[in-house]
Amino acid sequence: MTAAPQVYGADEINAIVIDPGSYQTKIGYAGYDSPSMVLPSYYGLVDADGNKRRIFDESLLLLPQKGLEIKHIVENNAVVDWEGFEAQLEYMFKKLDIDPTQQPVLLTESTMSSYESKVNALKLFLEKHKFPAFYLVKQPTTVSFAHGRPNCLVVDVGHDLVTVTPIVDGLCLKNQVMGTRYAGAFLNQQFEQFLEDKKIALRPHYMIKSKKIVHWESETTTAQFEERKYDFEVAESFREYSKLRILQEMKKTLLNCMDEDNEETQEAKEADDEVRWFELPDGIAVPFSKKDRTILSNSLFSPLETLSKPVKGWETPEDGNIVKHLGNANEASSKEYVPMRRAKKPEDDDKDKPEEDAAEAQKGFGLLKLVQTVLDRLDIDLKPQLANNIVLVGSTSLVPGLNAKLHSELSLANPSLKIRIHASGNTIERRYASWVGGSILSSLGTFHQLWVSKGELDAVGAEKLIVNRFR
Template sequence: MSSTNNSTNVYGGDEINAVVLDPGSYNTRLGYAGDDFPKVVVSSYYGIHENGNNKKNNKKLFGESIGVPRSNFDIKPIMKDSEIIDWDAATEQYSYYFNSILKIDFKEQPILITEPVWTDNKYRQKFVETFYETFSFPALYLAKAPTCVSFQQGRPNCLVVDLGHDSVSVTPVIDGICLLKNSMKTNYGGRFLDDQIKDLIKSKENLKVEGTYKIKSKTPVIYPNEAKYELRDLPENITESFDEFQKNKIWHEFKESVLEVPDRKLTTLNPKQAQSLKEFYSQDTYKRLFEFPTGQSLELGRERFELAESIFDPQITKFNDESLSKKYPPNSGELSIKSKYDDYRPLKRIRKAESNQSTPQPGNEETSESKSEVRGLSKLITHTLSSIDIDLRASVAHNIIVTGGVSLIPQLTERLYNELSNSNPGLKIRLHAVGNSSERVNQAWIGGSVLASLGTFHQMWVSKEEYEEAGPERILNQRFR
């Protein structure tokens, strides 16, 4: 790292080894800029052992160690909706991995941190101040996650469709800058699918679901035969949060191994067509078995397609459990992001009185009904495309990047391409989805790694002195874009 006589240091991209942090709702990723993959991928949860009334003695545990059953051991989330909700646990987790695994030299290595587009200035200010106060990094940079994805793909103009655990977001990126006013987000993501799976399994009588940690031995049987298994001897007072955390792993595995997106819509007003679709996806060729930790195997046919269809039509299935239903009120994806500096402004030009563009303008559909409309994935993307400046629309539609763990569900990109092509006949739709599953789920981190390792990126780092001198408003709105 080089320094000058000025009060602020200049960091040369080729001379330093920056740290990249990508906090997510399900997993958090840490590593060094320039690497192909993160060094650490850890759960965004922590375990805390309640040690009497003195909370200062309560030690937080992270990573694999939170999967070990203990008495009075609670599992709590650090993140929600890609935002930190437990700051003490977050800084303790980062500090643990910075010191014990990455062995960072804080005074010599700046850090790049990814963030979602919907964070407000108050949250961002707390984030930056917490990092400057807790750690001794010489400088940091907040990068929008969609910008990082666009760099990973080498596409400065694109539409980033991120299907994450807590949310599904659609963000246009122009010249590496996110168009905040055109971005959209719903909560019909991985957690929504997990809850639907949980609801389906609860509705099956005599289907026993126990966490893997409880099972000592089992005899494989096929449901509706009764489960035959033996439980382990476990510590007393296993908490409900620990048991729920272990069961969530089952829903996650179920989602990854069983779900498949149908190649056509399952919802239709024609009763005959609806019946034929039901029979088609109930054929033996479409059936799959899923074995639960108790040894019971459940055969699923049409249900596994209906669950996956909820990504495109969130209202296709109704929750039997009212408490789960209340978690997902109707969501149209509209975001209210306010910033004085946020968006691309097109060059002044002479416009024709009429346009031949086939994609409808959003103004035509913005009625009081559409505000409460539930938008699935295809509608979300189509609405975003229609809201973008007409000069950018074609290039963005040609560079739609699909990322996030939920996007790995089989046949999702094929179905998405067909629906977008049908609903946007005037645009040439082109989807880009990385084939490597590890790369797909770590795409934002990899983009941050590419960005922070560029030699020209040295001018982007913001030191604590510069932050205090220029003030948070100027730094957050003009530097961290």
């Protein structure tokens, strides 16, 4: 009697899932609902007395140390410091008591990940750490698995980037991906300039020994605090990292998106009790009116029209629109999945399209324009289905009212389409959607067929493996 084929599940596979992001890196076990450990995508590098050491524990980065600088591991959703990334992984493995030789690992990557980055990942996990099996998967693909929607439009509003990715049959249409830098860091910089315009200094927590709360009234208002002294010079990178923590908190507590029509009606009703105060580490309580909070939030939708002055680092449209086409003829690429396309009628062709694209290239692509442009470029048969399955994820997508505003404006711009946005009400699921999807994917009983081993890497070679397996 022949035994039934063995189907492996998460308990037998026990895979490790790693999801590096621009602000945080997540790691945990397949089948879990949330990551086992979340660390900043930064680390502290201490170079004192000629001895260098790295600090990954976030609690040890609250106060400065002599020779301590902050280094980025991930920028624009891509690993930029592979030595730092490797050291961070080793720290995570030690804390979670993970033996790399005993379980496979799944790594998520950005849709704009380079060929060199894929090769580095293969060598790091299969050769250096000797994992028995490895798989590399696009982050939007794992998001689609997290929501159980193999055909969807993934809108990821993160820290460094906003990306819009069409997913068909669980695969990314890479040539249709678009993105901008008008994301979380863009909002952080606006908060910093808001304080600068009011002549308010942003002093990090480590500088304050004691304070007295003072409500800001005018530019002459001064903070009343005792400064903490250090017998060494604090690095600029540490100062900026400490400021970032404050700006992140401001972004979480103050922002509120609102429809334009509602904004006009609410402005007339604006009263003192609608002002929100945010207390800075030095004791200054800064007022933010409803209008201030709405303008800052709505800048995600119209970055150049909403703001009265340029934002440092985003002075020109080119500073924001960094992702329009991800293909690169100079490096090995994956086989692109191309769905069946229905030929357009000749009268449907837009003769003025090149001129319109050239004109739009001079403008800043806000969130609405970004999603709309990707929808317009889709095949006519795919557009209704993906418009009905828009998945909104990313930490910055948690801004109150952003979901409703995006739905309202997309519905207004597409009266013939049924727009439906799927955004989890669970904060963990929204922030860690990519990791959760990777956890689900790698715990499927049939996924064990996709794992790549060191033997396959040696037999086939990195280039062919990347082209054929990691598309």
